[in-house]
Amino acid sequence: MNSLLEKLYVPGHIEYLILDPNLVILDKSPRVERFAEFPQDVAIGQDARLSFPELVGSETIVQQIIAGNTQNSYLEGITRSSQAGTPLYIDFNFERIGNNAILLMEDVTEIMVLKQSLLQRANEAELLLSALKASEDYNKKIISSMGDALFVTTGSGKIKTINQAAQQLFGYSEDELIGQPIALIIEDEQFLLEASQQKLSSQQFLAGVEVLCHRKNGGELIVEFSCSVIQTRIQGSPAFVYIGRDITARKNAEIEMNKALEKEKELNDLKSRFISMTSHEFRNPLSSILMSVDILENFADEWSEDRKDSHLQRIRQCTTTMTSLLDDILIIGRAEVGKLEFKPSPLKLTDFLQYIVEDIQLLAGSDYKIALNLSPSLDGKIFQLDEKLLRHILTNLLTNAVKYSPQGGQVDFEVRIENNWLHLTIQDQGIGIPPADQEHLFECFHRAPNVGDISGTGLGLSIVKKAVDLYRGKIVCRSELGVGTTFQVDLPLNGIPKS
Amino acid sequence: MAIISKKVCMIGDFGVGKTSLIRRFVERQFSDQYLSTVGVKISRKIVNLQHLEVDLSQEIKLLIWDIEGQTKFKAIASSYLQGASGILVVADSTRQETIEHLQDHVKQFVAINSNGMIAVALNKVDLVDPEDIEQIRKNMSFSEHQVLGIYNTSAKTGQNVDHIFETLAFKIWRQDNR
Ligand SMILES: Nc1nc2c(ncn2[C@@H]2O[C@H](COP(=O)(O)OP(=O)(O)OP(=O)(O)O)[C@@H](O)[C@H]2O)c(=O)[nH]1
Ligand SMILES: [Mg+2]
Numbered sequence: 206m207n208s209l210l211e212k213l214y215v216p217g218h219i220e221y222l223i224l225d226p227n228l229v230i231l232d233k234s235p236r237v238e239r240f241a242e243f244p245q246d247v248a249i250g251q252d253a254r255l256s257f258p259e260l261v262g263s264e265t266i267v268q269q270i271i272a273g274n275t276q277n278s279y280l281e282g283i284t285r286s287s288q289a290g291t292p293l294y295i296d297f298n299f300e301r302i303g304n305n306a307i308l309l310m311e312d313v314t315e316i317m318v319l320k321q322s323l324l325q326r327a328n329e330a331e332l333l334l335s336a337l338k339a340s341e342d343y344n345k346k347i348i349s350s351m352g353d354a355l356f357v358t359t360g361s362g363k364i365k366t367i368n369q370a371a372q373q374l375f376g377y378s379e380d381e382l383i384g385q386p387i388a389l390i391i392e393d394e395q396f397l398l399e400a401s402q403q404k405l406s407s408q409q410f411l412a413g414v415e416v417l418c419h420r421k422n423g424g425e426l427i428v429e430f431s432c433s434v435i436q437t438r439i440q441g442s443p444a445f446v447y448i449g450r451d452i453t454a455r456k457n458a459e460i461e462m463n464k465a466l467e468k469e470k471e472l473n474d475l476k477s478r479f480i481s482m483t484s485h486e487f488r489n490p491l492s493s494i495l496m497s498v499d500i501l502e503n504f505a506d507e508w509s510e511d512r513k514d515s516h517l518q519r520i521r522q523c524t525t526t527m528t529s530l531l532d533d534i535l536i537i538g539r540a541e542v543g544k545l546e547f548k549p550s551p552l553k554l555t556d557f558l559q560y561i562v563e564d565i566q567l568l569a570g571s572d573y574k575i576a577l578n579l580s581p582s583l584d585g586k587i588f589q590l591d592e593k594l595l596r597h598i599l600t601n602l603l604t605n606a607v608k609y610s611p612q613g614g615q616v617d618f619e620v621r622i623e624n625n626w627l628h629l630t631i632q633d634q635g636i637g638i639p640p641a642d643q644e645h646l647f648e649c650f651h652r653a654p655n656v657g658d659i660s661g662t663g664l665g666l667s668i669v670k671k672a673v674d675l676y677r678g679k680i681v682c683r684s685e686l687g688v689g690t691t692f693q694v695d696l697p698l699n700g701i702p703k704s
Numbered sequence: 705m706a707i708i709s710k711k712v713c714m715i716g717d718f719g720v721g722k723t724s725l726i727r728r729f730v731e732r733q734f735s736d737q738y739l740s741t742v743g744v745k746i747s748r749k750i751v752n753l754q755h756l757e758v759d760l761s762q763e764i765k766l767l768i769w770d771i772e773g774q775t776k777f778k779a780i781a782s783s784y785l786q787g788a789s790g791i792l793v794v795a796d797s798t799r800q801e802t803i804e805h806l807q808d809h810v811k812q813f814v815a816i817n818s819n820g821m822i823a824v825a826l827n828k829v830d831l832v833d834p835e836d837i838e839q840i841r842k843n844m845s846f847s848e849h850q851v852l853g854i855y856n857t858s859a860k861t862g863q864n865v866d867h868i869f870e871t872l873a874f875k876i877w878r879q880d881n882r
Contacts, residue, residue, distance in 0.1 A: 254709070259746045261767050262711030262787030278783055282743020286730070286770075294743055321742040328718045328740045328775065335799055 215309075222308045226268050228253045228260055231305055240295050240310045242285055253308075259283055260308075263299070267306045270299050277301075282317045294318075354428070354449040360442055362387045362397065374428070374451055376421035387447065391416055391430065400432040400445060415452065427456045475649055483534060490523035526660065533664040536597065537649060540671040545594075547675045552590040554627075555583050558620060561599050569607040578619040588627075588698055594672040595696075601665040602631045602692050608659055609635035609690070622698065629694040637686040646682060655686070669694075707750070709765040710876050711787055715780050715809050716794035717802040718773030721827040724859035725794065726770050729869050734860050744784055745770045751873040755866075764873045774805065785813055789876045790821035792868065797832045797840060797856075806844070814848055821875045822850045823868050830858040 215221065220240050223232035230253050238244035238256075246256035254260045269275040280297040294317035298309040348355055354371035358364050364382050372379060375390055382389070391397055393416040400411055412431040419425060428449040437444050497516040505513060539545045562577045569575070606616040610633045619630040638646065642653040647670035650663035669692075673680045676696050684690035714722040723741050727733050730749045746769055753762040771784050785791065793809045795802040803826070810822055824846065829837055837856055844854065852875055857864045 258709070258748065258767055259769075261709045262789070264787065266786050278786065280744070280783055281781065282772075284743060284745045286726075286745050286747040292745075317742050321740065324718075324742055324772075324775075325738075325740045327777075328773075329738065331775070332719050332738070335801070339799075 218312055220310045222253055222257075222310075223302060224253055224267055224306045224308060226271050226306075228264060228267060237310070240293070240312070242287065259285070259297075266299055270301050270306050271304060273301065282313055282320075284317070291318075351448075352450075354447075354451075356382075356387060356390065356445075356447040356449070358387045358445045358447070360444070362401070362445070364390075365444065371449070374420075374426070374449070375418070376424075381421075387445075390418060391447070392418065396430065396432075400447075415456075416449075418449075425453075426451060427453045483530070487527060487530065490526050493523045494520050530662050530664075533662050533668060536668050537664055537671070540668070540675075545671065545675060547591055547594065549589040549591045551587045552592050552595075553585065553587050554590065554620075555579055555585065557590075557592065557595070558599075558618075561596065562603070562618065565600065565603045565607065568604075572612050573607045573610060574613075574615045575603065575607070576615060576617050578617065580621050583620065583622060590627075590696075590698075591676065594676055597672040598669050598694060599629070599631075601669045602629075602694070605661075605665055606631050606633035606635065606690070606692075608661065609633065609656070611635065625698045627696045627698055629696070630691060631694075632689065632691040634689040637688055637690055638682070638684040639686060643682060643684060707763050707765050708877065708880075709767060710789040710873070711767045711769060712872060712876070713769040713771055713785055713788045713791045713813075714794060715771050715785070715791055715813070716773060717796070717799070717805050718775050720773065720794045720796040720799070720802050721857075721859045722773060722792075722794050723770050725792070725825065725827065725857065725865055725868075726768050728859045728862055728865045730768070732862075734862075736860075741770055741772050743772055749869075751870055753870070753874050753877060755870050756874045762877060764877050766869065766873055768869075774809075780809070780812065782812065782816055785816045788813070788817060788820055789879075790823070790872045792823050792825055792872060794825045794827050794857075796828050797826045797837060798828055803840060803844065807846070810846060810848055810851065814850060818850075819879070820850060821852060821872055821879065822846075822848065823852050823872045824854040825857045825864075825868055826854060827857045827859060829856040829863060830861050 215234065220234040220237040221232075222230055222234075222237060225231055230247070230249050230251050232249065233247060238247045241247050241256040242258055243256045263278075266275065266278045270278065278297075278299040282294045283297055284292045284294045292314065293312065294314045296311045296313050298311070300307050300309065348368045351368055351370055354374045355366070355368040356364055356371055357366035364385050364387055367379060367382050371382070375382075388394075388397060393414075396411075396414050396416055399414075410431065410433045414430050414432075416428050416430050417425065418428045429452045430447055430449045432445060432447050434443045434445055497519050501513060501516055536545065558577060558579065562575050566573075566575050603616065603618065607614075610616060614634050617630075617632045619628075619632075621628045621630075636655055638653050639655060642651070645651045647666050649667045652661060652663045670680060673694060673696070678694060678696040680692065680694045682690065682692050714726060716722055718740060719738060723739070723745070724734060726747050727735070730747050746767055748765060748767055750763050750765050753760045753764060769784060769788065771780060772778070774780050791809075791813050793806055793813075795806050797803070806824060810824075813820060813822060826837065826840060832840075841854060841856075846854075852871060855864045855868045855871075857868055859865060
């Protein structure tokens with residue numbers, strides 16, 4: 206065996222073991238112990254696995270090599286963790302030698318240490334890159350999945366980065382926005398100015414600023430923006446991060462809500478006014494009645510029939526006032542809850558008008574004159590009209606006209622038909638309505654300050670307005686203080702025009 | 705009773721924590737520093753199988769081959785895997801590509817040693833949300849019958865480290881003693 210090996214040239218830095226198929230050492234190089242983990246166990250006739258534990262598992266390889274099934278087996282850079290100090294790296298190379306195997310071992314520590322430092326750098330760089338990529342990927346995904354619009358600009362406001370939501374919200378493509386000034390999107394100069402001043406204090410955060418913006422197609426948007434400043438790699442060159450949320454829908458809902466609240470407040474006001482007014486309006490006639498009853502109780506025996514009569518008269522008068530007040534309140538109440546309806550039916554207009562005028566004339570007495578001016582073309586004609594609504598309109602307007610006219614005053618009532626519209630004009634020469642009160646004319650219980658002690662509920666014109674509205678008609682008022690008032694009511698004749 | 709020695713290999717991509725798992729198992733230590741392995745570094749540890757089966761008073765000496773991790777430029781040398789009774793295939797749960805490579809590593813080993821036992825370690829679970837780990841596990845499966853199971857491990861916290869080595873050792877022993 207030795208003689209065989211002596212023919213081989215084995216360089217000085219290589220050691221060897223010659224092994225039989227059971228890994229028993231048949232021969233060894235003189236200094237092979239320096240590579241063994243347990244040098245004391247290196248001996249001819251010993252199991253090589255005792256001194257070289259890493260040979261556990263190499264049985265098959267050795268056998269295959271000896272059998273000629275495998276040419277050789279090469280294991281690069283084996284080291285042991287049990288080794289203290291600088292590690293020793295050995296290359297193992299199994300080859301066949303006669304009917305045995307030779308394990309050639311070479312110290313490759315130097316090259317392996319070098320390799321290690323190269324690999325170390327490469328792997329660290331790769332790990333860093335992979336972590337960076339993962340986090341970039343992650344951030345990108347977050348940004349692109351954000352529901353809020355994101356803009357990042359340079360210090361001077363040039364757009365550098367945008368996300369999907371920003372493109373969708375404003376209707377621009379990425380190409381159209383990158384490089385453009387942010388002012389293209391945010392037109393609110395005040396906000397941009399405030400944002401740019403933050404350059405000074407980058408800890409700050411401008412939040413919740415509502416900005417009116419425009420889509421590419423011109424559509425309006427209300428966007429709630431926040432802005433913060435981030436430091437870029439270049440010292441003194443910050444970037445601005447704008448995040449915008451479309452709050453148009455919310456704003457509109459808010460407006461609607463405010464409207465509803467306003468309406469509710471109005472209704473509440475109305476209710477309180479209603480209660481105070483009605484109680485007030487009822488108190489006067491009630492106390493009058495009480496007073497008259499008192500007087501009658503105490504003095505009826507002493508008084509003449511005439512005097513008693515005047516008190517009974519007053520009681521009747523007060524009761525009538527209260528009844529009409531109650532009627533008006535009921536009408537308004539019904540209109541308020543939508544129970545007052547437009548229900549037209551055939552009506553002989555001239556007869557109806559004459560009847561109403563006569564009625565009012567009767568109440569007004571001979572001191573006043575109501576002049577009804579009917580166009581002859583109306584004679585005897587029948588129209589589809591809502592008698593009830595018409596009655597509400599006319600009795601109130603005519604009663605008012607009379608009530609606020611001076612003694613002996615005349616009320617002109619003109620009725621025309623033109624293009625399927627019924628035009629009713631009621632003109633008096635009464636006290637007139639102050640300009641400031643004209644816009645509140647149709648509000649419940651509103652009464653102008655110049656009414657003096659002329660009694661009234663403040664409901665008549667509200668009823669008129671409600672009836673005209675149900676009719677989809679129009680009412681206008683022209684009035685001058687001390688000169689008179691004209692109400693013009695126009696009602697469509699062919700049912701309700703489509704709104 | 706003679707103590708049995710068995711060769712097991714750690715394989716997987718670079719930086720997944722092969723060395724750290726061994727270090728935790730053998731030396732009960734962990735370091736956050738990364739020192740990449742070149743060639744192969746061999747460690748030893750005697751495992752008492754009593755941990756797994758109470759009646760069993762059997763010890764097994766594992767020779768653990770910590771093999772240089774696979775990189776884009778270098779595959780794992782198959783010669784290292786020859787004669788291994790089992791392998792521990794390791795992936796880094798924070799790096800998807802290392803998980804995707806598990807299958808290739810398993811195949812490489814099975815091609816060399818169709819009888820060897822295989823344990824799969826999803827390492828560094830301390831860095832990942834348990835929910836995500838669940839999802840990762842759902843997305844993977846191994847058809848090879850040699851695969852004992854997939855273990856969530858952490859060399860840092862020690863989670864499942866002893867367990868995975870001991871299980872591997874036990875299955876290797878049982879295969880020889882059926
Ligand atoms: N948080 C955490 N870090 C770990 C864990 N395992 C390993 N690491 C870290 O991951 C890095 C790589 O670990 P190694 O054990 O050297 O990885 P390797 O698989 O041996 O790498 P190569 O030798 O290059 O193939 C080191 O910085 C370790 O500290 C773990 O379970 N949790
Ligand atoms: Mg390593």
